[in-house]
Amino acid sequence: xxxxxxxxxxxxxxxxxxxxxxxxxxxxxxxxxxxxxxxxxxxxxxxxxxxxxxxxxxxxxxxxxxxxxxxxxxxxxxxxxxxxxxxxxxxxxxxxxxxxxxxxxxxxxxxxxxxxxxxxxxxxxxxxxxxxxxxxxxxxxxxxxxxxxxxxxxxxxxxxxxxxxxxxxxxxxxxxxxxxxxxxxxxxxxxxxxxxxxxxxxxxxxxxxxxxxxxxxxxxxxxxxxxxxxxxxxxxxxxxxxxxxxxxxxxxxxxxxxxxxxxxxxxxxxxxxxxxxxxxxxxxxxxxxxxxxxxxxxxxxxxxxxxxxxxxxxxxxxxxxxxxxxxxxxxxxxxxxxxxxxxxxxxxx
Amino acid sequence: xxxxxxxxxxxxxxxxxxxxxxxxxxxxxxxxxxxxxxxxxxxxxxxxxxxxxxxxxxxxxxxxxxxxxxxxxxxxxxxxxxxxxxxxxxxxxxxxxxxxxxxxxxxxxxxxxxxxxxxxxxxxxxxxxxxxxxxxxxxxxxxxxxxxxxxxxxxxxxxxxxxxxxxxxxxxxxxxxxxxxxxxxxxxxxxxxxxxxxxxxxxxxxxxxxxxxxxxxxxxxxxxxxxxxxxxxxxxxxxxxxxxxxxxxxxxxxxxxxxxxxxxxxxxxxxxxxxxxxxxxxxxxxxxxxxxxxxxxxxxxxxxxxxxxxxxxxxxxxxxxxxx
Numbered sequence: 001x002x003x004x005x006x007x008x009x010x011x012x013x014x015x016x017x018x019x020x021x022x023x024x025x026x027x028x029x030x031x032x033x034x035x036x037x038x039x040x041x042x043x044x045x046x047x048x049x050x051x052x053x054x055x056x057x058x059x060x061x062x063x064x065x066x067x068x069x070x071x072x073x074x075x076x077x078x079x080x081x082x083x084x085x086x087x088x089x090x091x092x093x094x095x096x097x098x099x100x101x102x103x104x105x106x107x108x109x110x111x112x113x114x115x116x117x118x119x120x121x122x123x124x125x126x127x128x129x130x131x132x133x134x135x136x137x138x139x140x141x142x143x144x145x146x147x148x149x150x151x152x153x154x155x156x157x158x159x160x161x162x163x164x165x166x167x168x169x170x171x172x173x174x175x176x177x178x179x180x181x182x183x184x185x186x187x188x189x190x191x192x193x194x195x196x197x198x199x200x201x202x203x204x205x206x207x208x209x210x211x212x213x214x215x216x217x218x219x220x221x222x223x224x225x226x227x228x229x230x231x232x233x234x235x236x237x238x239x240x241x242x243x244x245x246x247x248x249x250x251x252x253x254x255x256x257x258x259x260x261x262x263x264x265x266x267x268x269x270x271x272x273x274x275x276x277x278x279x280x281x282x283x284x285x286x287x288x289x290x291x292x293x294x295x296x297x298x299x300x301x302x303x304x305x306x307x308x309x310x311x312x313x314x315x316x317x318x319x320x321x322x323x324x325x326x327x328x329x330x331x332x333x334x335x336x337x338x339x340x341x342x343x344x345x346x347x348x349x
Numbered sequence: 350x351x352x353x354x355x356x357x358x359x360x361x362x363x364x365x366x367x368x369x370x371x372x373x374x375x376x377x378x379x380x381x382x383x384x385x386x387x388x389x390x391x392x393x394x395x396x397x398x399x400x401x402x403x404x405x406x407x408x409x410x411x412x413x414x415x416x417x418x419x420x421x422x423x424x425x426x427x428x429x430x431x432x433x434x435x436x437x438x439x440x441x442x443x444x445x446x447x448x449x450x451x452x453x454x455x456x457x458x459x460x461x462x463x464x465x466x467x468x469x470x471x472x473x474x475x476x477x478x479x480x481x482x483x484x485x486x487x488x489x490x491x492x493x494x495x496x497x498x499x500x501x502x503x504x505x506x507x508x509x510x511x512x513x514x515x516x517x518x519x520x521x522x523x524x525x526x527x528x529x530x531x532x533x534x535x536x537x538x539x540x541x542x543x544x545x546x547x548x549x550x551x552x553x554x555x556x557x558x559x560x561x562x563x564x565x566x567x568x569x570x571x572x573x574x575x576x577x578x579x580x581x582x583x584x585x586x587x588x589x590x591x592x593x594x595x596x597x598x599x600x601x602x603x604x605x606x607x608x609x610x611x612x613x614x615x616x617x618x619x620x621x622x623x624x625x626x627x628x629x630x631x632x633x634x635x636x637x638x639x640x641x642x643x644x645x646x647x648x649x650x651x652x653x654x655x656x657x658x659x660x661x662x663x664x665x666x667x668x669x670x671x672x673x
Contacts, residue, residue, distance in 0.1 A: 317497035
């Protein structure tokens with residue numbers, strides 16, 4: 001079943017003639033190689049599991065009767081048969097400040113304790129995962145689309161187009177990515193962004209998606225440009241040009257399908273990178289905005305409670321580390337299956 | 350020999366000029382960042398804003414303002430912050446620079462040593478359990494946010510188990526200058542350097558392993574084997590040497606960016622007032638002079654490191670040693 005699907009895709013994209021049954025196209029081969037990679041399959045299963053758990057966040061919230069986005073300063077928690085305030089008055093020193101309730105380790109009842117707003121950390125962790133995954137996917141999609149447009153036009157049209165685009169990409173790449181992302185975030189989070197008639201509110205998830213997506217465009221666009229450039233000079237493309245095939249057709253039927261494996265290899269790698277950048281921005285409170293949550297904001301909440309309620313910070317970080325690890329392992333598998341010689345740097349910082 | 354160096358210097362100046370103009374323009378293009386009304390405060394009368402504008406020279410045309418700022422930054426070197434007039438920008442960056450430099454240099458030392466070790470070991474024991482273990486550990490290191498690792502390290506060493514013998518040597522968070530106490534300087538930096546280095550150890554170990562494995566399949570390795578060169582000598586003298594070229598490129602890029610302020614998160618977690626922290630604070634206050642000085646400092650380092658990498662190439666790779 002899977003094989004026929006993959007071969008079908010190849011026909012659509014690459015204009016390859018239908019194969020005799022039994023012969024395997026490159027996609028089917030890659031797919032078989034990927035499914036035979038045990039580590040990659042375990043990672044994929046873990047990713048799907050994490051995504052499903054996070055998608056089910058509203059179910060958990062309604063089942064445990066918590067609202068993870070509303071401050072719950074005078075809420076009460078049942079611990080060992082006794083009702084305890086979600087935020088306890090501190091008994092040390094001057095008695096100023098509050099300590100949120102610690103983990104109860106009971107699902108549905110402040111499993112990981114409360115944060116400094118008295119909100120259920122575990123419920124927030126699930127909702128945060130939705131945002132983190134959404135931002136990582138969105139930013140990856142944005143990066144890949146922009147990079148393909150930019151890189152392919154530079155490589156295909158050459159000349160001044162290429163010179164200008166390559167120069168701009170080089171300059172952008174020389175600028176530290178984290179600092180660029182921080183600059184953009186500080187500026188854009190301060191006031192809502194306006195692009196023509198569209199206004200993006202400063203609390204919108206589109207802002208981090210756009211910011212993280214755009215700063216990594218050079219990272220993907222440069223290899224794409226190089227690949228398109230060498231394809232442009234390859235014999236089958238020269239032959240197509242000689243036959244008088246229009247350039248748009250060459251670009252879409254001959255060149256882009258050959259770039260597709262590289263783009264696919266980039267997907268898990270970019271998602272892993274984007275998750276880490278999102279966590280960093282949210283940790284600096286210039287990513288996802290409160291009361292909304294992401295795994296980065298959970299760590300930020302947790303660092304304030306680090307010495308009293310360490311599980312807040314620990315849970316956010318463990319969630320990120322597990323997801324990024326799974327993405328990296330899966331990314332390794334995809335790369336080995338599709339493009340073993342790809343010189344990609346996992347975990348670019 | 351002199352011409353390429355001069356050309357590189359020219360490129361550096363052009364890049365720095367471009368970045369400074371870009372920062373300047375972006376800043377004035379942001380609607381909320383209009384300096385005069387920010388300096389004057391939230392409910393300032395129009396007269397106050399006008400007075401502030403006059404006193405800070407913000408009534409001048411933009412190119413003039415840009416030139417004045419560059420003159421204050423590079424010639425008279427007395428540029429002050431927009432937000433706090435007593436805050437001189439250049440001493441602030443100069444005070445922060447050694448902190449960041451110590452942090453990044455220490456981390457670089459750790460990640461180069463361990464990265465090399467892991468890469469060479471994994472390649473030497475390719476496809477054995479040693480290789481797999483090292484690669485899994487590298488991936489775990491890459492997958493953790495460095496600032497979170499720093500927080501976890503603090504959790505263990507600063508409160509709960511601080512008095513336990515294992516961590517009792519850890520000094521409180523913060524920075525001690527080398528001239529005050531070399532021992533405390535080193536001790537305060539060990540853990541921040543380590544937490545910053547972990548991700549890079551993973552990256553460098555993996556890159557190096559892949560490069561060595563690829564190099565081991567080259568024809569010249571077969572020739573060396575045929576000549577009877579020992580395996581360990583082939584690995585170190587032949588395969589490792591060619592593999593180092595791409596690592597040097599990576600290193601130049603990473604080191605330049607980290608010194609330029611990318612280590613901001615580690616600096617915040619370990620309460621170090623480094624360049625990254627200063628840049629971040631300047632950005633949060635939308636304080637153009639601070640941002641300008643910090644960004645130019647950062648860009649300078651990135652550009653210098655790129656130039657150094659090009660020169661190192663010539664040392665490592667004989668093919669680069671061509672005239673012209």
